[in-house]
Amino acid sequence: xxxxxxxxxxxxxxxxxxxxxxxxxxxxxxxxxxxxxxxxxxxxxxxxxxxxxxxxxxxxxxxxxxxxxxxxxxxxxxxxxxxxxxxxxxxxxxxxxxxxxxxxxxxxxxxxxxxxxxxxxxxxxxxxxxxxxxxxxxxxxxxxxxxxxxxxxxxxxxxxxxxx
Amino acid sequence: xxxxxxxxxxxxxxxxxxxxxxxxxxxxxxxxxxxxxxxxxxxxxxxxxxxxxxxxxxxxxxxxxxxxxxxxxxxxxxxxxxxxxxxxxxxxxxxxxxxxxxxxxxxxxxxxxxxxxxxxxx
Ligand SMILES: [Zn+2]
Numbered sequence: 001x002x003x004x005x006x007x008x009x010x011x012x013x014x015x016x017x018x019x020x021x022x023x024x025x026x027x028x029x030x031x032x033x034x035x036x037x038x039x040x041x042x043x044x045x046x047x048x049x050x051x052x053x054x055x056x057x058x059x060x061x062x063x064x065x066x067x068x069x070x071x072x073x074x075x076x077x078x079x080x081x082x083x084x085x086x087x088x089x090x091x092x093x094x095x096x097x098x099x100x101x102x103x104x105x106x107x108x109x110x111x112x113x114x115x116x117x118x119x120x121x122x123x124x125x126x127x128x129x130x131x132x133x134x135x136x137x138x139x140x141x142x143x144x145x146x147x148x149x150x151x152x153x154x155x156x157x158x159x160x161x162x163x164x
Numbered sequence: 165x166x167x168x169x170x171x172x173x174x175x176x177x178x179x180x181x182x183x184x185x186x187x188x189x190x191x192x193x194x195x196x197x198x199x200x201x202x203x204x205x206x207x208x209x210x211x212x213x214x215x216x217x218x219x220x221x222x223x224x225x226x227x228x229x230x231x232x233x234x235x236x237x238x239x240x241x242x243x244x245x246x247x248x249x250x251x252x253x254x255x256x257x258x259x260x261x262x263x264x265x266x267x268x269x270x271x272x273x274x275x276x277x278x279x280x281x282x283x284x285x286x
Contacts, residue, residue, distance in 0.1 A: 068246060073264050095168070102169035109176055123262065123269050124207035131193055131258040134184040141176045 007056060014041040014061035022069050036111055036143050041085060043104050043151040048158075051090040058082045059145045073122070084114030099149030100155065108144025112136040193258030195274045201236050203229070206267045215255070215272070226266040236261065236270055 038061055043136040045054040062082060066075035072163040089107040092098050116136055167286035171197060188194040201211040203223055218232045220239070227248070237252035238261050249265035254272050261270040 032255060071265050074245065077264070097166055097168040098172070099169050101165050102172050105169070105172060105176070119262065119264065123204070123264075123267060124201045125204070125260070125269050125271065127258055128260050128262065128269070130183075131260065133225060134180040137176050137180040137183070141173065141180075145173075 007053060010041055010045060010053075010057045011060040011064075014038045014057050015064050017041065018061055018065040019068075022065075036108055037040040038146065039085070039104070039111065039143075039155075040147050040150060041105060042082070043089065043100065043147060044154060046086070046089055046093060046103075047100055047151070047155060051086060053068065054086055058086060077118050077121075080118040081111040081113075081115035084117075085111035100150075100152050103147060104148030104151060105141055105144035108142075108147065109137055109140030183281070187258070191227060191274075193256070195257035196234070199257050199272050199274055201229075201231060202271045202273050204269045223268055227263055227268050229261070231272055236272065238263065238270065241266065 015038075021035050021037045038058075041061075042054045042058055045057055059079070059082075062075055062078040066072075066078060085107040088110045089103045092103040092106050095137075113115060113133075113136055116129055116132055120126055183206055199215050201213045201215055203213075203221070205224060209222070213219065213221060213231060215231055215234045215236070220228065220230045222228050226242050227238060227277050230237050230239045235253035235255040237254075238248040241248050243265035245265065247281050248261055248268070251261045254270065257272050257274040260274050262268070
């Protein structure tokens with residue numbers, strides 16, 4: 001498969017995961033908290049290709065999901081979360097001594113924080129950030145951990161295969 | 165997982181605990197008595213309502229919220245995601261219900277006009 005075709009495929013998977021997430025009511029309680037299922041694709045791409053491929057697929061996913069289920073605001077919030085998270089994960093990947101699980105945890109936490117940060121700026125409400133900060137940290141930790149474990153497993157199983 | 169992963173997990177847990185404890189110890193969050201509902205639309209205060217009074221509040225043409233038994237819920241919204249209608253109930257000082265698309269924030273505050281008058285008198 002060539003690079004463009006595989007990017008299209010990964011975007012489709014990310015969009016489906018993002019859609020599945022909108023069907024889950026469990027994580028909608030707090031603004032900014034998401035399961036971040038689509039982050040699985042981002043973490044995988046970051047570790048198999050580079051941050052550029054991960055960024056391209058992220059942006060495509062956010063714009064498509066945003067136009068289907070949200071509006072301009074939700075696109076803005078998602079971009080803030082995803083951008084912040086990808087930047088931090090890219091940095092952590094370069095640090096020796098941290099595994100893909102650590103990077104994914106950092107990504108999950110910063111994803112949530114980026115979203116609530118933009119939300120409290122746009123809404124001019126600092127209490128929003130303060131009150132939900134601890135919840136967002138823990139939620140990001142748990143989802144990041146699970147997605148990290150899953151990504152590690154997928155990487156292990158696809159390693160050595162002549163992929164793409 | 166490597167050793168530094170565990171350091172990261174520890175740091176996140178510690179930060180979460182600290183950020184939960186400190187505002188509550190200082191009395192910024194957590195109060196459930198003498199509280200008011202503050203509604204803001206697009207950063208502007210729309211109105212204040214005591215939580216002790218059951219009522220239904222229409223917020224412009226976009227949202228409707230309800231106070232009952234000291235709790236607030238968003239009961240109607242014309243936004244596409246309807247996330248705000250699932251965030252409640254809010255009843256503790258500091259809790260918020262947010263409708264991002266309509267920029268409507270319902271916040272429980274302990275800074276009621278009565279409380280502020282008290283602190284001035286002291
Ligand atoms: Zn809403």
